[in-house]
Each structure stands twice: as structure tokens, then as C-alpha cells.
Amino acid sequence: MSDLHLRQWPGAEERPALALHCMMGNASYWGPIAGKLADKVRISAPDLPGHGQSPDWPGEPDYHSFTTQAVARLIDRPMDLIGHSLGATVALRIAIAAPEAVRSLTLIEPVLFAATPDPANDAVMQELHALVAAGQSDEAARRFLSIWGGIQWESQTPAGRERLARQMQLVVAGNETLMRDAANMLREGGLEGIDAPCMILIGQDSPAVIGDIADALAARLPDVGRARLPGAAHMLPITHPRQVAELIGLNLDRA
The missing domain is CATH 3.40.50.1820 (Alpha/Beta hydrolase fold, catalytic domain)
Structure with missing residues (x-):
């Protein structure tokens, strides 16, 4: 189960x-x-x-x-x-x-x-990976959501931003398959x-x-x-x- x-x-x-x-x-x-x-x-x-x-x-x-x-x-x-x-x-x-x-x-x-x-999409994803690797997960999440999330980073609560930034690790971890x-x-x-x-x-x-x-x-x-x-x-x-x-x-x- x-x-x-x-x-x-x-x-x-x-x-x-x-x-x-x-x-x-x-x-x-x-x-x-x-x-x-x-x-x-x-x-x-x-x-x-x-x-x-x-x-x-x-x-x-x-x-x-x-x-x-x-x-x-x-x-x-x-x-x-x-x-x-x-x-x-x-x-x-x-x-x-x-x-x-x-x-x-x-x-x-x-x-x-x-x-x-798609070279343009590949470049964006590589940039996001680099931001996460550099410890800038907040900025990575903001950019990711501007393309795929349909929500404004600035409108999120501090707890919401922390959660979204943490989940950028999952974005990076999933992309070997995607x-x-x-x-x-x-x-x-x-x-x-x-x-x-x-x-x-x-x-x-x-x-x-x-x-x-x-x-x-x-x-x-x-x-x-x-x-x-x-x-x-x-x-x-x-x-x-x-x-x-x-x-x-x-x-x-x-x-």
C-alpha cells in the first residue's frame, strides 16, 4: 500500500x-x-x-x-x-x-x-538548475513559477515561499527523466x-x-x-x- x-x-x-x-x-x-x-x-x-x-x-x-x-x-x-x-x-x-x-x-x-x-526550454531549465546549485532556490522558484505556475511569487506568504523554494529540489531531481x-x-x-x-x-x-x-x-x-x-x-x-x-x-x- x-x-x-x-x-x-x-x-x-x-x-x-x-x-x-x-x-x-x-x-x-x-x-x-x-x-x-x-x-x-x-x-x-x-x-x-x-x-x-x-x-x-x-x-x-x-x-x-x-x-x-x-x-x-x-x-x-x-x-x-x-x-x-x-x-x-x-x-x-x-x-x-x-x-x-x-x-x-x-x-x-x-x-x-x-x-x-527545445533549445530555449533547455536553456531555461539549465539556468534554474544553476540557481538551485548556487543556493538561490528562491529566485529559481520565482522564475519557474513565472513560466509554469501561473502565480505571483510576491503574493505568497513567507511559509509558502519557503515551501516552493524547497520544492525546487524536486524540479531538479525530476528533470533527468523529463x-x-x-x-x-x-x-x-x-x-x-x-x-x-x-x-x-x-x-x-x-x-x-x-x-x-x-x-x-x-x-x-x-x-x-x-x-x-x-x-x-x-x-x-x-x-x-x-x-x-x-x-x-x-x-x-x-x-
């Missing part, structure tokens, strides 16, 4: 779904979406390691592998997997490793940067082996690399739908929960 803190909402008991949040988030933001999909599925969502009320990452194995293993222990029958950002890459990794465990797969803003190398595919998710036949209905959902105003990643993944997934949400950026499950829930629902109906 996983030791991740698990949040659960009422829903269709006979059809469990698992929702995985983004880096520096926590599972609570799935609540509005879970409510809108309660007639279709019962959504549970863990706080990922080092987030919310879950324990910290112990330092090994690598952050993405540790997180994937912890989440996989929550799956005891075929489930609908829904993931956002980092959570989308964890859901994708599980679907590649155990396609029989996945009833449907919804990937929201997947950040598997290795799918489509940027260099250390988990070999892009291996020949991996994506092609997912036979569940998939949806890739992105925001129209997200960083350009997200659209490129979506193109690269969609070209290899056997059964995939795509949607680009107008007026939305990377944090669309929080900013546009109604529209996101409707699009997830379309993919659930296909399964």
Missing part, C-alpha cells in the same frame, strides 16, 4: 479514477473537477511525494521513479488515469509499463520535454503499446514547447484525441475546471 496522502471525492463507485497533480501543486485542486465528473467516475488523488500532506522524497531512487512506484501501488484494478504536467508524465509512464492497468488516459499539459528537444528520458518512456513500441483511449489537453496560451510535446506524443499513440483550450495556460485544471472536466468526460465516454 502506498504511503501517499490520498484525497477522495464522491462519485461512481464502480468506476475509480486516479488524478495526479503538477509539480508544486497538491491534490486538492482536483476537487471541482471530481465534482463535475461524479456521475461518471469516483476520483481519488494523491499528494505526490514532497507535496501537500505526503511524506518527503527520501532521495532515492530518482524522484520520478519513486513517485511512479508510489502511485502505481494505488492501482489495484484497471483505472482511468488523469494527469497534469508532472502528473501526466507519471500517468504516461504507468500506462507504458502496464497498459492493462489503464482504462483511459488523459494527459493535461504533459512535460515530457525529451519528446521534442528532459533526458532516463525512464526510457520514448522507447520503440512504448507509446504504441497503450491501447486505452487517450486525450491530450493543452492550453492555448501555454509555453510553445507544450504544443510540440503534444504533437510528438499524439503521433505515436494508437487512439488519441486532442484539445486546445482557448484562453487557458499551463494551470488550466485550476483556472478552467468546468471546461477541463467536460473534455476529460469525453475521453471517459470513449472507454
Whole structure:
């Protein structure tokens, strides 16, 4: 049994779904979406390691592998997997490793940067790594959130800033997988082996690399739908929960 803190909402008991949040988030933001999909599925969502009320990452194995293993222990029958950002890459990794465990797969803003190398994004991530290594995690978090977080650093409480700065260590620890595919998710036949209905959902105003990643993944997934949400950026499950829930629902109906 996983030791991740698990949040659960009422829903269709006979059809469990698992929702995985983004880096520096926590599972609570799935609540509005879970409510809108309660007639279709019962959504549970863990706080990922080092987030919310879950324990910290112990330092090994690598952050993405540790997180994937912890989440996989929550799956005891075929489930609908829904993931956002980092959570989308964890859901994708599980679907590649155990396609029989996945009833449907919804990937929201997947950040598997290795799918489509982007020099500009690589440069930004290298800069963030250098800041963390130099002990400037506050500045690294401020810059990271300006691109991916949709929140203002200055608006955070001192405790919130401390938490976000500390979580930059997780950003650095996860990027061996996200940027260099250390988990070999892009291996020949991996994506092609997912036979569940998939949806890739992105925001129209997200960083350009997200659209490129979506193109690269969609070209290899056997059964995939795509949607680009107008007026939305990377944090669309929080900013546009109604529209996101409707699009997830379309993919659930296909399964």
C-alpha cells in the first residue's frame, strides 16, 4: 500500500479514477473537477511525494521513479488515469509499463520535454538548475513559477515561499527523466503499446514547447484525441475546471 496522502471525492463507485497533480501543486485542486465528473467516475488523488500532506522524497531512487512506484501501488484494478504536467508524465509512464492497468488516459499539459528537444526550454531549465546549485532556490522558484505556475511569487506568504523554494529540489531531481528520458518512456513500441483511449489537453496560451510535446506524443499513440483550450495556460485544471472536466468526460465516454 502506498504511503501517499490520498484525497477522495464522491462519485461512481464502480468506476475509480486516479488524478495526479503538477509539480508544486497538491491534490486538492482536483476537487471541482471530481465534482463535475461524479456521475461518471469516483476520483481519488494523491499528494505526490514532497507535496501537500505526503511524506518527503527520501532521495532515492530518482524522484520520478519513486513517485511512479508510489502511485502505481494505488492501482489495484484497471483505472482511468488523469494527469497534469508532472502528473501526466507519471500517468504516461504507468500506462507504458502496464497498459492493462489503464482504462483511459488523459494527459493535461504533459512535460515530457525529451519528446521534442527545445533549445530555449533547455536553456531555461539549465539556468534554474544553476540557481538551485548556487543556493538561490528562491529566485529559481520565482522564475519557474513565472513560466509554469501561473502565480505571483510576491503574493505568497513567507511559509509558502519557503515551501516552493524547497520544492525546487524536486524540479531538479525530476528533470533527468523529463528532459533526458532516463525512464526510457520514448522507447520503440512504448507509446504504441497503450491501447486505452487517450486525450491530450493543452492550453492555448501555454509555453510553445507544450504544443510540440503534444504533437510528438499524439503521433505515436494508437487512439488519441486532442484539445486546445482557448484562453487557458499551463494551470488550466485550476483556472478552467468546468471546461477541463467536460473534455476529460469525453475521453471517459470513449472507454
